[in-house]
Amino acid sequence: xxxxxxxxxxxxxxxxxxxxxxxxxxxxxNVDLDIAPGEFLAIVGPSGVGKSTILRVIAxxxxxxxxxxxxxxxxxxxxxxxxxxxxxxxxxxRTVIDxxxxxxxxxxxxxxxxxxxxxxxxxxxxxxxLVDRWPHQLSGGQRQRVALARxxxxxxxxxxxxxxxxxxxxxxxxxxxxxxxxxxxxxxRTILFVTHDIDEAVHLADRVVVLAGSPGRIVATHRITEAxxxxxxxxxxxxxxxxIRASLDGEVLINGAAT
Amino acid sequence: xxxxxxxxxIAAPVFGLAVLLAIWEAIPGxxxxxxxxxxxxxxxxxxxxxxxxxxxxxxxxxxxxxxxxLGLAIGVLAGIAFGIITGMARFAEAVTSWVVRVLxxxxxxxxxxxxxxxxxxxxxAAVFIIAIGVFWIVYFATHGAIRAxxxxxxxxxxxxxxxSAPERLLKVMLPAATPGILVGVRTAIGQAWMAVVAxxxxxxxxxxxxxxxxSSLIATDIVVVYMLTMAALYGLLDTLFVRLQTWVLxxxx
Ligand SMILES: Nc1ncnc2c1ncn2[C@@H]1O[C@H](COP(=O)(O)OP(=O)(O)O)[C@@H](O)[C@H]1O
Ligand SMILES: [Mg+2]
Numbered sequence: 001x002x003x004x005x006x007x008x009x010x011x012x013x014x015x016x017x018x019x020x021x022x023x024x025x026x027x028x029x030n031v032d033l034d035i036a037p038g039e040f041l042a043i044v045g046p047s048g049v050g051k052s053t054i055l056r057v058i059a060x061x062x063x064x065x066x067x068x069x070x071x072x073x074x075x076x077x078x079x080x081x082x083x084x085x086x087x088x089x090x091x092x093x094r095t096v097i098d099x100x101x102x103x104x105x106x107x108x109x110x111x112x113x114x115x116x117x118x119x120x121x122x123x124x125x126x127x128x129x130l131v132d133r134w135p136h137q138l139s140g141g142q143r144q145r146v147a148l149a150r151x152x153x154x155x156x157x158x159x160x161x162x163x164x165x166x167x168x169x170x171x172x173x174x175x176x177x178x179x180x181x182x183x184x185x186x187x188x189r190t191i192l193f194v195t196h197d198i199d200e201a202v203h204l205a206d207r208v209v210v211l212a213g214s215p216g217r218i219v220a221t222h223r224i225t226e227a228x229x230x231x232x233x234x235x236x237x238x239x240x241x242x243x244i245r246a247s248l249d250g251e252v253l254i255n256g257a258a259t
Numbered sequence: 260x261x262x263x264x265x266x267x268x269i270a271a272p273v274f275g276l277a278v279l280l281a282i283w284e285a286i287p288g289x290x291x292x293x294x295x296x297x298x299x300x301x302x303x304x305x306x307x308x309x310x311x312x313x314x315x316x317x318x319x320x321x322x323x324x325x326x327x328x329l330g331l332a333i334g335v336l337a338g339i340a341f342g343i344i345t346g347m348a349r350f351a352e353a354v355t356s357w358v359v360r361v362l363x364x365x366x367x368x369x370x371x372x373x374x375x376x377x378x379x380x381x382x383x384a385a386v387f388i389i390a391i392g393v394f395w396i397v398y399f400a401t402h403g404a405i406r407a408x409x410x411x412x413x414x415x416x417x418x419x420x421x422x423s424a425p426e427r428l429l430k431v432m433l434p435a436a437t438p439g440i441l442v443g444v445r446t447a448i449g450q451a452w453m454a455v456v457a458x459x460x461x462x463x464x465x466x467x468x469x470x471x472x473x474s475s476l477i478a479t480d481i482v483v484v485y486m487l488t489m490a491a492l493y494g495l496l497d498t499l500f501v502r503l504q505t506w507v508l509x510x511x512x
Contacts, residue, residue: 059418083418089411093434093510102430103419136512154419 009035014067026215042193042201045211051194055160059083077107082151086163088143090135097131103154121153141172158190202241210247220247298480306480323465326385331451334393342401367392385458392454393447400443404436441504452493
């Protein structure tokens with residue numbers, strides 16, 4: 001893989017620790033990771049292993065103690081990355097369309113252009129007719145779609161998603177997963193998707209990275225070559241999920257510290 | 260709301276008011292109290308028309324509203340500004356923490372002597388007294404509301420590149436704190452009337468002063484006219500404010 005390719009993210013030797021009661025608590029240990037342009041990469045791992053922390057470092061919300069994040073500067077009118085949180089985190093005082101336009105207000109452009117791009121992003125997630133609703137008038141699934149539209153509106157080189165569907169019911173979750181696959185095919189966007197749900201990772205991603213241990217480090221990488229649409233929990237998908245579980249279990253046994 | 264329940268929702272308060280007026284009319288009417296000490300409500304319309312015809316009533320309202328609005332505006336703006344600063348900057352909070360503890364317990368009325376020494380018996384003195392009372396209410400409401408803003412929403416702003424303090428303030432903190440700030444402003448709208456009367460009792464022209472003049476002449480009917488005038492003005496302002504508040508906060512569930 002070439003260096004500093006357009007739309008690529010390279011994490012080199014990331015380590016991070018939080019000050020705790022008894023000195024520093026190490027959270028990430030020497031994480032190296034390349035995300036190729038256009039790739040759908042999933043990070044799986046148990047809760048507390050440092051998955052969110054990796055995304056926060058890439059998004060510039062946290063600073064690693066050592067290591068670097070390399071990525072190309074975004075084109076004008078775009079962001080390098082944008083983040084979808086586990087809970088939608090819509091701003092309750094903004095209508096749906098104004099929530100989606102939020103990030104565009106930082107990328108200097110006329111109001112009409114902001115509205116156009118926000119409306120476009122909402123159409124993309126299938127909410128074109130809810131533009132003037134308030135967030136409290138939406139279902140959990142709709143709220144998460146708005147959050148996705150808000151992240152898409154800034155046309156990020158890479159879309160970061162932090163367990164974005166884990167708070168939803170199973171039916172809504174599966175329909176949003178399939179929507180995401182469709183969206184990805186339509187936009188070709190690079191996606192870094194964090195989840196603790198192995199089946200979800202296998203269903204969505206081109207490559208699954210397993211993060212385990214305390215401090216968290218990458219213990220395995222699995223390439224998922226099966227074409228979309230993929231069957232859930234059967235055949236190859238089931239085998240791959242099993243293999244990922246095995247690499248997690250092995251790790252947990254070795255460390256003796258399951259979370 | 261169904262029609263019968265709407266009828267009931269209007270009928271109940273009207274009934275309550277009618278009972279109050281009836282008891283009030285009966286007490287002096289039955290000779291339980293000298294009518295000069297408690298004027299029955301039936302004498303009030305005539306008293307009101309006399310005040311109105313002499314032009315005193317409108318003049319008093321105009322004077323009172325003048326320093327009321329100015330004092331309220333100054334107190335509200337200063338309270339919001341300082342509340343934001345100490346709510347956002349730990350350093351500012353640390354510096355002011357003991358200043359606030361020392362000054363806050365001083366009742367607004369305790370400032371009257373200084374108000375008169377500094378400004379004389381003038382509308383400015385009334386504005387000062389009103390603004391001080393309003394300031395503390397709005398300051399604490401704003402400070403608390405800014406402090407309580409959800410960290411997660413601030414993080415959303417940061418994730419989309421709004422990193423500077425003014426950006427965080429305008430994009431997230433201020434809108435998120437608005438419900439709390441408005442609760443403070445509404446309390447202040449009521450509290451400021453007390454301050455108006457207090458300041459005017461010391462001689463600043465307005466409703467309170469007119470009330471004192473009438474009471475020294477034992478014109479109790481006029482006193483009651485002004486009491487009701489203040490109640491009505493407060494009721495009107497509070498109603499208008501609640502309308503505005505409901506509209507501003509129409510995004511709330
Ligand atoms: N601000 C913080 N201060 C202290 N510890 C933190 C902080 N944020 C996260 N942690 C700790 O870092 C670890 C990893 O957190 P996180 O990245 O959120 O895990 P994950 O997303 O994999 O569940 C956890 O043990 C958590 O308790
Ligand atoms: Mg997490």
